[in-house]
Amino acid sequence: MTVLFAVVIALAAVSALGVVLSRQTIYSALSLVLTVSMLAVLFLLLNAQFLFAVQLIIYAGAVVVLFVFIVALLSPDAEDRPTLDLRAVIGIAGVIVVTALVFIAARNGITYNTNGFHATAVGSASDPYHTFKFPQDAVNNAGNVQTVAGQLFTNYLLPFEITSMLLLVAAIGAVYLTRRSSR
Amino acid sequence: MLNPNLFPYLLGLAAFLFTVGAMGVLIRRNPIVVFMCIELMLNAGNVALVAYGRFLNSEEGQIFAFMVIVVAAAEVVVGLALITQIFRLGRELDVDDLSEMKE
Structure with missing residues:
Protein backbone atom coordinates (compact mmCIF):
# COMPACT_ATOMS: atom_id res chain seq x y z
CA MET A 1 0.00 0.00 0.00
CA PRO A 82 13.75 27.59 -21.26
CA THR A 83 17.16 28.92 -20.39
CA LEU A 84 18.51 28.77 -16.88
CA ASP A 85 18.33 32.48 -16.24
CA LEU A 86 17.64 34.27 -12.97
CA ARG A 87 13.87 33.90 -13.40
CA ALA A 88 14.11 30.12 -13.80
CA VAL A 89 16.43 29.80 -10.81
CA ILE A 90 14.05 31.80 -8.64
CA GLY A 91 11.17 29.64 -9.88
CA ILE A 92 12.94 26.37 -9.06
CA ALA A 93 13.93 27.72 -5.66
CA GLY A 94 10.30 28.76 -5.05
CA VAL A 95 9.02 25.28 -5.90
CA ILE A 96 11.51 23.62 -3.58
CA VAL A 97 11.02 26.06 -0.70
CA VAL A 98 7.21 26.01 -0.77
CA THR A 99 7.05 22.21 -1.05
CA ALA A 100 9.53 21.77 1.78
CA LEU A 101 7.73 24.28 4.01
CA VAL A 102 4.34 22.61 3.48
CA PHE A 103 5.86 19.17 4.05
CA ILE A 104 7.59 20.21 7.27
CA ALA A 105 4.48 22.00 8.52
CA ALA A 106 2.30 18.95 7.84
CA ARG A 107 4.84 16.62 9.39
CA ASN A 108 4.95 18.66 12.57
CA GLY A 109 1.19 18.66 12.81
CA ILE A 110 0.81 22.38 12.25
CA THR A 111 -1.79 22.02 9.53
CA TYR A 112 -3.70 19.27 11.18
CA ASN A 113 -3.90 17.68 14.61
CA THR A 114 -2.87 14.03 14.59
CA ASN A 115 -4.86 13.45 17.77
CA GLY A 116 -7.95 14.20 15.74
CA PHE A 117 -8.07 10.83 13.99
CA HIS A 118 -11.51 9.33 14.41
CA ALA A 119 -12.26 12.04 16.92
CA THR A 120 -14.91 13.82 14.90
CA ALA A 121 -18.02 11.88 14.08
CA VAL A 122 -18.98 12.07 10.46
CA GLY A 123 -21.45 14.79 9.81
CA SER A 124 -21.28 16.29 13.28
CA ALA A 125 -19.74 19.62 12.34
CA SER A 126 -21.03 19.63 8.79
CA ASP A 127 -24.59 18.79 9.69
CA PRO A 128 -25.86 21.03 12.45
CA TYR A 129 -29.46 20.15 11.71
CA HIS A 130 -28.94 16.39 12.10
CA THR A 131 -30.62 15.67 8.84
CA PHE A 132 -28.05 13.08 7.91
CA LYS A 133 -26.40 10.63 10.28
CA PHE A 134 -23.77 8.12 9.34
CA PRO A 135 -22.09 5.47 11.41
CA GLN A 136 -18.74 6.51 12.82
CA ASP A 137 -16.59 4.77 10.25
CA ALA A 138 -18.91 4.85 7.26
CA VAL A 139 -16.64 7.21 5.38
CA ASN A 140 -13.60 5.03 5.87
CA ASN A 141 -15.25 1.80 4.82
CA ALA A 142 -14.64 0.75 1.26
CA GLY A 143 -17.07 2.52 -0.98
CA ASN A 144 -18.38 5.78 0.42
CA VAL A 145 -20.11 6.88 -2.76
CA GLN A 146 -23.47 6.63 -1.05
CA THR A 147 -22.47 8.84 1.87
CA VAL A 148 -20.98 11.40 -0.50
CA ALA A 149 -24.16 11.42 -2.56
CA GLY A 150 -26.21 11.74 0.61
CA GLN A 151 -24.32 14.85 1.62
CA LEU A 152 -24.27 16.24 -1.91
CA PHE A 153 -28.02 16.01 -2.37
CA THR A 154 -29.06 17.22 1.07
CA ASN A 155 -26.67 19.64 2.74
CA TYR A 156 -24.95 20.75 -0.45
CA LEU A 157 -27.90 20.74 -2.81
CA LEU A 158 -27.80 24.48 -3.50
CA PRO A 159 -24.09 24.59 -4.42
CA PHE A 160 -24.66 21.53 -6.59
CA GLU A 161 -27.46 23.26 -8.48
CA ILE A 162 -25.35 26.40 -8.85
CA THR A 163 -22.59 24.34 -10.52
CA SER A 164 -25.16 23.17 -13.08
CA MET A 165 -25.94 26.82 -13.78
CA LEU A 166 -22.21 27.45 -14.14
CA LEU A 167 -21.88 24.66 -16.70
CA LEU A 168 -24.81 26.08 -18.66
CA VAL A 169 -23.26 29.56 -18.65
CA ALA A 170 -19.91 28.09 -19.78
CA ALA A 171 -21.54 26.21 -22.65
CA ILE A 172 -23.42 29.31 -23.80
CA GLY A 173 -20.26 31.38 -23.47
CA ALA A 174 -18.23 28.94 -25.55
CA VAL A 175 -20.87 28.88 -28.28
CA TYR A 176 -21.03 32.68 -28.24
CA LEU A 177 -17.26 33.06 -28.41
CA THR A 178 -16.69 30.63 -31.26
CA ARG A 179 -19.58 31.70 -33.49
CA ARG A 180 -18.84 33.08 -36.92
CA SER A 181 -18.93 36.82 -36.49
CA SER A 182 -21.31 38.55 -38.87
CA ARG A 183 -19.67 41.90 -38.79
CA MET B 1 -6.70 2.44 8.70
CA LEU B 2 -4.43 4.51 6.54
CA ASN B 3 -0.96 5.25 7.80
CA PRO B 4 -1.01 8.79 9.28
CA ASN B 5 2.60 9.33 8.23
CA LEU B 6 1.43 9.48 4.62
CA PHE B 7 -0.37 12.77 5.18
CA PRO B 8 2.68 15.08 4.92
CA TYR B 9 3.65 13.44 1.64
CA LEU B 10 0.19 13.99 0.18
CA LEU B 11 0.20 17.63 1.23
CA GLY B 12 3.76 17.96 -0.07
CA LEU B 13 2.61 16.56 -3.42
CA ALA B 14 -0.23 19.08 -3.49
CA ALA B 15 2.18 21.95 -2.75
CA PHE B 16 4.62 20.67 -5.37
CA LEU B 17 1.95 20.40 -8.07
CA PHE B 18 0.62 23.85 -7.23
CA THR B 19 3.99 25.57 -7.33
CA VAL B 20 5.03 23.75 -10.50
CA GLY B 21 1.76 24.86 -12.11
CA ALA B 22 2.29 28.43 -10.94
CA MET B 23 5.82 28.40 -12.34
CA GLY B 24 4.47 27.10 -15.64
CA VAL B 25 1.93 29.91 -15.80
CA LEU B 26 4.71 32.44 -15.20
CA ILE B 27 7.38 30.95 -17.47
CA ARG B 28 5.59 29.36 -20.44
CA ARG B 29 4.38 31.56 -23.29
CA ASN B 30 2.02 29.21 -25.11
CA PRO B 31 -1.54 29.89 -23.84
CA ILE B 32 -2.54 26.23 -24.24
CA VAL B 33 0.28 25.16 -21.91
CA VAL B 34 -0.68 27.98 -19.54
CA PHE B 35 -4.18 26.50 -19.34
CA MET B 36 -2.72 23.06 -18.67
CA CYS B 37 -0.72 24.54 -15.82
CA ILE B 38 -3.90 26.08 -14.39
CA GLU B 39 -5.45 22.59 -14.52
CA LEU B 40 -2.40 21.36 -12.64
CA MET B 41 -2.95 23.94 -9.91
CA LEU B 42 -6.63 23.05 -9.58
CA ASN B 43 -5.72 19.37 -9.35
CA ALA B 44 -3.24 20.19 -6.60
CA GLY B 45 -6.06 21.81 -4.65
CA ASN B 46 -8.16 18.68 -5.17
CA VAL B 47 -5.39 16.48 -3.79
CA ALA B 48 -5.18 18.60 -0.64
CA LEU B 49 -8.97 18.61 -0.23
CA VAL B 50 -9.32 14.84 -0.62
CA ALA B 51 -6.36 14.17 1.67
CA TYR B 52 -7.77 16.40 4.39
CA GLY B 53 -11.20 14.84 3.98
CA ARG B 54 -9.72 11.36 4.25
CA PHE B 55 -7.72 12.08 7.37
CA LEU B 56 -10.43 14.08 9.10
CA ASN B 57 -13.16 11.50 8.43
CA SER B 58 -15.34 13.77 6.39
CA GLU B 59 -16.82 13.75 2.90
CA GLU B 60 -16.79 17.51 2.56
CA GLY B 61 -13.35 17.37 0.99
CA GLN B 62 -14.63 15.14 -1.77
CA ILE B 63 -17.73 17.26 -2.34
CA PHE B 64 -15.70 20.42 -2.62
CA ALA B 65 -13.19 18.71 -4.91
CA PHE B 66 -16.12 17.73 -7.11
CA MET B 67 -17.16 21.40 -7.31
CA VAL B 68 -13.59 22.33 -8.21
CA ILE B 69 -13.58 19.77 -11.05
CA VAL B 70 -16.80 21.24 -12.43
CA VAL B 71 -15.37 24.76 -12.28
CA ALA B 72 -12.19 23.54 -14.00
CA ALA B 73 -14.19 21.98 -16.81
CA ALA B 74 -16.17 25.19 -17.33
CA GLU B 75 -12.97 27.25 -17.26
CA VAL B 76 -11.28 25.04 -19.85
CA VAL B 77 -14.27 25.27 -22.21
CA VAL B 78 -14.32 29.08 -22.14
CA GLY B 79 -10.52 29.36 -22.23
CA LEU B 80 -10.08 27.12 -25.25
CA ALA B 81 -12.90 28.94 -27.02
CA LEU B 82 -10.96 32.17 -26.43
CA ILE B 83 -7.75 30.60 -27.75
CA THR B 84 -9.39 29.38 -30.96
CA GLN B 85 -10.90 32.82 -31.41
CA ILE B 86 -7.52 34.49 -30.95
CA PHE B 87 -6.04 32.05 -33.47
CA ARG B 88 -8.82 32.82 -35.94
CA LEU B 89 -7.98 36.51 -35.71
CA GLY B 90 -4.56 35.61 -37.06
CA ARG B 91 -2.63 36.40 -33.92
CA GLU B 92 0.41 34.51 -32.78
CA LEU B 93 -0.17 32.03 -29.95
CA ASP B 94 1.97 33.85 -27.41
CA VAL B 95 0.65 35.27 -24.17
CA ASP B 96 3.24 38.04 -24.19
CA ASP B 97 1.71 39.38 -27.40
CA LEU B 98 -1.81 39.29 -25.97
CA SER B 99 -1.38 41.88 -23.28
CA GLU B 100 -4.51 43.75 -24.33
CA MET B 101 -7.90 42.08 -24.89
CA LYS B 102 -9.42 44.59 -27.28
CA GLU B 103 -11.79 43.89 -30.20
Whole structure:
Protein backbone atom coordinates (compact mmCIF):
# COMPACT_ATOMS: atom_id res chain seq x y z
CA MET A 1 0.00 0.00 0.00
CA THR A 2 2.73 2.44 0.99
CA VAL A 3 4.79 1.39 -2.01
CA LEU A 4 1.82 2.07 -4.26
CA PHE A 5 1.44 5.52 -2.71
CA ALA A 6 5.13 6.24 -3.27
CA VAL A 7 4.99 5.16 -6.92
CA VAL A 8 1.85 7.17 -7.61
CA ILE A 9 3.15 10.30 -5.90
CA ALA A 10 6.50 10.07 -7.72
CA LEU A 11 4.88 9.55 -11.13
CA ALA A 12 2.45 12.43 -10.56
CA ALA A 13 5.30 14.76 -9.61
CA VAL A 14 7.52 13.75 -12.55
CA SER A 15 4.72 14.02 -15.10
CA ALA A 16 3.74 17.43 -13.67
CA LEU A 17 7.29 18.55 -14.39
CA GLY A 18 6.83 17.13 -17.87
CA VAL A 19 3.78 19.34 -18.42
CA VAL A 20 5.80 22.47 -17.68
CA LEU A 21 9.13 21.55 -19.24
CA SER A 22 8.10 19.89 -22.52
CA ARG A 23 8.89 21.97 -25.57
CA GLN A 24 6.18 20.43 -27.73
CA THR A 25 2.65 21.26 -26.64
CA ILE A 26 1.41 17.75 -27.44
CA TYR A 27 3.96 16.27 -25.01
CA SER A 28 2.64 18.62 -22.34
CA ALA A 29 -0.87 17.35 -23.01
CA LEU A 30 0.25 13.71 -22.80
CA SER A 31 2.10 14.41 -19.55
CA LEU A 32 -1.12 15.95 -18.25
CA VAL A 33 -2.92 12.68 -19.06
CA LEU A 34 -0.41 10.81 -16.90
CA THR A 35 -0.71 13.37 -14.09
CA VAL A 36 -4.49 13.27 -13.90
CA SER A 37 -4.51 9.47 -14.17
CA MET A 38 -2.07 9.18 -11.28
CA LEU A 39 -4.18 11.59 -9.25
CA ALA A 40 -7.21 9.41 -10.02
CA VAL A 41 -5.35 6.41 -8.60
CA LEU A 42 -4.43 8.54 -5.60
CA PHE A 43 -8.10 9.40 -5.06
CA LEU A 44 -8.94 5.68 -5.21
CA LEU A 45 -6.26 4.95 -2.62
CA LEU A 46 -7.72 7.70 -0.45
CA ASN A 47 -11.18 6.09 -0.56
CA ALA A 48 -12.69 8.68 -2.87
CA GLN A 49 -14.19 6.30 -5.39
CA PHE A 50 -16.64 8.81 -6.80
CA LEU A 51 -13.88 11.33 -7.43
CA PHE A 52 -11.77 8.60 -9.02
CA ALA A 53 -14.48 8.03 -11.62
CA VAL A 54 -15.13 11.74 -12.08
CA GLN A 55 -11.43 12.46 -12.47
CA LEU A 56 -11.03 9.81 -15.15
CA ILE A 57 -14.21 10.73 -17.03
CA ILE A 58 -13.95 14.52 -16.90
CA TYR A 59 -10.19 15.13 -16.86
CA ALA A 60 -8.67 12.23 -18.77
CA GLY A 61 -11.78 11.76 -20.88
CA ALA A 62 -12.98 15.25 -21.64
CA VAL A 63 -10.59 18.04 -20.65
CA VAL A 64 -7.37 16.51 -21.94
CA VAL A 65 -9.06 15.29 -25.11
CA LEU A 66 -10.21 18.89 -25.63
CA PHE A 67 -6.62 20.03 -25.13
CA VAL A 68 -5.28 17.48 -27.61
CA PHE A 69 -7.99 18.45 -30.07
CA ILE A 70 -7.07 22.13 -29.82
CA VAL A 71 -3.35 21.32 -30.14
CA ALA A 72 -4.07 19.29 -33.27
CA LEU A 73 -6.26 22.06 -34.64
CA LEU A 74 -3.91 24.96 -34.01
CA SER A 75 -0.56 23.05 -34.22
CA PRO A 76 1.45 25.62 -32.24
CA ASP A 77 5.20 25.82 -32.79
CA ALA A 78 7.61 24.32 -30.32
CA GLU A 79 8.94 26.81 -27.82
CA ASP A 80 12.59 27.44 -27.21
CA ARG A 81 14.01 25.43 -24.40
CA PRO A 82 13.75 27.59 -21.26
CA THR A 83 17.16 28.92 -20.39
CA LEU A 84 18.51 28.77 -16.88
CA ASP A 85 18.33 32.48 -16.24
CA LEU A 86 17.64 34.27 -12.97
CA ARG A 87 13.87 33.90 -13.40
CA ALA A 88 14.11 30.12 -13.80
CA VAL A 89 16.43 29.80 -10.81
CA ILE A 90 14.05 31.80 -8.64
CA GLY A 91 11.17 29.64 -9.88
CA ILE A 92 12.94 26.37 -9.06
CA ALA A 93 13.93 27.72 -5.66
CA GLY A 94 10.30 28.76 -5.05
CA VAL A 95 9.02 25.28 -5.90
CA ILE A 96 11.51 23.62 -3.58
CA VAL A 97 11.02 26.06 -0.70
CA VAL A 98 7.21 26.01 -0.77
CA THR A 99 7.05 22.21 -1.05
CA ALA A 100 9.53 21.77 1.78
CA LEU A 101 7.73 24.28 4.01
CA VAL A 102 4.34 22.61 3.48
CA PHE A 103 5.86 19.17 4.05
CA ILE A 104 7.59 20.21 7.27
CA ALA A 105 4.48 22.00 8.52
CA ALA A 106 2.30 18.95 7.84
CA ARG A 107 4.84 16.62 9.39
CA ASN A 108 4.95 18.66 12.57
CA GLY A 109 1.19 18.66 12.81
CA ILE A 110 0.81 22.38 12.25
CA THR A 111 -1.79 22.02 9.53
CA TYR A 112 -3.70 19.27 11.18
CA ASN A 113 -3.90 17.68 14.61
CA THR A 114 -2.87 14.03 14.59
CA ASN A 115 -4.86 13.45 17.77
CA GLY A 116 -7.95 14.20 15.74
CA PHE A 117 -8.07 10.83 13.99
CA HIS A 118 -11.51 9.33 14.41
CA ALA A 119 -12.26 12.04 16.92
CA THR A 120 -14.91 13.82 14.90
CA ALA A 121 -18.02 11.88 14.08
CA VAL A 122 -18.98 12.07 10.46
CA GLY A 123 -21.45 14.79 9.81
CA SER A 124 -21.28 16.29 13.28
CA ALA A 125 -19.74 19.62 12.34
CA SER A 126 -21.03 19.63 8.79
CA ASP A 127 -24.59 18.79 9.69
CA PRO A 128 -25.86 21.03 12.45
CA TYR A 129 -29.46 20.15 11.71
CA HIS A 130 -28.94 16.39 12.10
CA THR A 131 -30.62 15.67 8.84
CA PHE A 132 -28.05 13.08 7.91
CA LYS A 133 -26.40 10.63 10.28
CA PHE A 134 -23.77 8.12 9.34
CA PRO A 135 -22.09 5.47 11.41
CA GLN A 136 -18.74 6.51 12.82
CA ASP A 137 -16.59 4.77 10.25
CA ALA A 138 -18.91 4.85 7.26
CA VAL A 139 -16.64 7.21 5.38
CA ASN A 140 -13.60 5.03 5.87
CA ASN A 141 -15.25 1.80 4.82
CA ALA A 142 -14.64 0.75 1.26
CA GLY A 143 -17.07 2.52 -0.98
CA ASN A 144 -18.38 5.78 0.42
CA VAL A 145 -20.11 6.88 -2.76
CA GLN A 146 -23.47 6.63 -1.05
CA THR A 147 -22.47 8.84 1.87
CA VAL A 148 -20.98 11.40 -0.50
CA ALA A 149 -24.16 11.42 -2.56
CA GLY A 150 -26.21 11.74 0.61
CA GLN A 151 -24.32 14.85 1.62
CA LEU A 152 -24.27 16.24 -1.91
CA PHE A 153 -28.02 16.01 -2.37
CA THR A 154 -29.06 17.22 1.07
CA ASN A 155 -26.67 19.64 2.74
CA TYR A 156 -24.95 20.75 -0.45
CA LEU A 157 -27.90 20.74 -2.81
CA LEU A 158 -27.80 24.48 -3.50
CA PRO A 159 -24.09 24.59 -4.42
CA PHE A 160 -24.66 21.53 -6.59
CA GLU A 161 -27.46 23.26 -8.48
CA ILE A 162 -25.35 26.40 -8.85
CA THR A 163 -22.59 24.34 -10.52
CA SER A 164 -25.16 23.17 -13.08
CA MET A 165 -25.94 26.82 -13.78
CA LEU A 166 -22.21 27.45 -14.14
CA LEU A 167 -21.88 24.66 -16.70
CA LEU A 168 -24.81 26.08 -18.66
CA VAL A 169 -23.26 29.56 -18.65
CA ALA A 170 -19.91 28.09 -19.78
CA ALA A 171 -21.54 26.21 -22.65
CA ILE A 172 -23.42 29.31 -23.80
CA GLY A 173 -20.26 31.38 -23.47
CA ALA A 174 -18.23 28.94 -25.55
CA VAL A 175 -20.87 28.88 -28.28
CA TYR A 176 -21.03 32.68 -28.24
CA LEU A 177 -17.26 33.06 -28.41
CA THR A 178 -16.69 30.63 -31.26
CA ARG A 179 -19.58 31.70 -33.49
CA ARG A 180 -18.84 33.08 -36.92
CA SER A 181 -18.93 36.82 -36.49
CA SER A 182 -21.31 38.55 -38.87
CA ARG A 183 -19.67 41.90 -38.79
CA MET B 1 -6.70 2.44 8.70
CA LEU B 2 -4.43 4.51 6.54
CA ASN B 3 -0.96 5.25 7.80
CA PRO B 4 -1.01 8.79 9.28
CA ASN B 5 2.60 9.33 8.23
CA LEU B 6 1.43 9.48 4.62
CA PHE B 7 -0.37 12.77 5.18
CA PRO B 8 2.68 15.08 4.92
CA TYR B 9 3.65 13.44 1.64
CA LEU B 10 0.19 13.99 0.18
CA LEU B 11 0.20 17.63 1.23
CA GLY B 12 3.76 17.96 -0.07
CA LEU B 13 2.61 16.56 -3.42
CA ALA B 14 -0.23 19.08 -3.49
CA ALA B 15 2.18 21.95 -2.75
CA PHE B 16 4.62 20.67 -5.37
CA LEU B 17 1.95 20.40 -8.07
CA PHE B 18 0.62 23.85 -7.23
CA THR B 19 3.99 25.57 -7.33
CA VAL B 20 5.03 23.75 -10.50
CA GLY B 21 1.76 24.86 -12.11
CA ALA B 22 2.29 28.43 -10.94
CA MET B 23 5.82 28.40 -12.34
CA GLY B 24 4.47 27.10 -15.64
CA VAL B 25 1.93 29.91 -15.80
CA LEU B 26 4.71 32.44 -15.20
CA ILE B 27 7.38 30.95 -17.47
CA ARG B 28 5.59 29.36 -20.44
CA ARG B 29 4.38 31.56 -23.29
CA ASN B 30 2.02 29.21 -25.11
CA PRO B 31 -1.54 29.89 -23.84
CA ILE B 32 -2.54 26.23 -24.24
CA VAL B 33 0.28 25.16 -21.91
CA VAL B 34 -0.68 27.98 -19.54
CA PHE B 35 -4.18 26.50 -19.34
CA MET B 36 -2.72 23.06 -18.67
CA CYS B 37 -0.72 24.54 -15.82
CA ILE B 38 -3.90 26.08 -14.39
CA GLU B 39 -5.45 22.59 -14.52
CA LEU B 40 -2.40 21.36 -12.64
CA MET B 41 -2.95 23.94 -9.91
CA LEU B 42 -6.63 23.05 -9.58
CA ASN B 43 -5.72 19.37 -9.35
CA ALA B 44 -3.24 20.19 -6.60
CA GLY B 45 -6.06 21.81 -4.65
CA ASN B 46 -8.16 18.68 -5.17
CA VAL B 47 -5.39 16.48 -3.79
CA ALA B 48 -5.18 18.60 -0.64
CA LEU B 49 -8.97 18.61 -0.23
CA VAL B 50 -9.32 14.84 -0.62
CA ALA B 51 -6.36 14.17 1.67
CA TYR B 52 -7.77 16.40 4.39
CA GLY B 53 -11.20 14.84 3.98
CA ARG B 54 -9.72 11.36 4.25
CA PHE B 55 -7.72 12.08 7.37
CA LEU B 56 -10.43 14.08 9.10
CA ASN B 57 -13.16 11.50 8.43
CA SER B 58 -15.34 13.77 6.39
CA GLU B 59 -16.82 13.75 2.90
CA GLU B 60 -16.79 17.51 2.56
CA GLY B 61 -13.35 17.37 0.99
CA GLN B 62 -14.63 15.14 -1.77
CA ILE B 63 -17.73 17.26 -2.34
CA PHE B 64 -15.70 20.42 -2.62
CA ALA B 65 -13.19 18.71 -4.91
CA PHE B 66 -16.12 17.73 -7.11
CA MET B 67 -17.16 21.40 -7.31
CA VAL B 68 -13.59 22.33 -8.21
CA ILE B 69 -13.58 19.77 -11.05
CA VAL B 70 -16.80 21.24 -12.43
CA VAL B 71 -15.37 24.76 -12.28
CA ALA B 72 -12.19 23.54 -14.00
CA ALA B 73 -14.19 21.98 -16.81
CA ALA B 74 -16.17 25.19 -17.33
CA GLU B 75 -12.97 27.25 -17.26
CA VAL B 76 -11.28 25.04 -19.85
CA VAL B 77 -14.27 25.27 -22.21
CA VAL B 78 -14.32 29.08 -22.14
CA GLY B 79 -10.52 29.36 -22.23
CA LEU B 80 -10.08 27.12 -25.25
CA ALA B 81 -12.90 28.94 -27.02
CA LEU B 82 -10.96 32.17 -26.43
CA ILE B 83 -7.75 30.60 -27.75
CA THR B 84 -9.39 29.38 -30.96
CA GLN B 85 -10.90 32.82 -31.41
CA ILE B 86 -7.52 34.49 -30.95
CA PHE B 87 -6.04 32.05 -33.47
CA ARG B 88 -8.82 32.82 -35.94
CA LEU B 89 -7.98 36.51 -35.71
CA GLY B 90 -4.56 35.61 -37.06
CA ARG B 91 -2.63 36.40 -33.92
CA GLU B 92 0.41 34.51 -32.78
CA LEU B 93 -0.17 32.03 -29.95
CA ASP B 94 1.97 33.85 -27.41
CA VAL B 95 0.65 35.27 -24.17
CA ASP B 96 3.24 38.04 -24.19
CA ASP B 97 1.71 39.38 -27.40
CA LEU B 98 -1.81 39.29 -25.97
CA SER B 99 -1.38 41.88 -23.28
CA GLU B 100 -4.51 43.75 -24.33
CA MET B 101 -7.90 42.08 -24.89
CA LYS B 102 -9.42 44.59 -27.28
CA GLU B 103 -11.79 43.89 -30.20
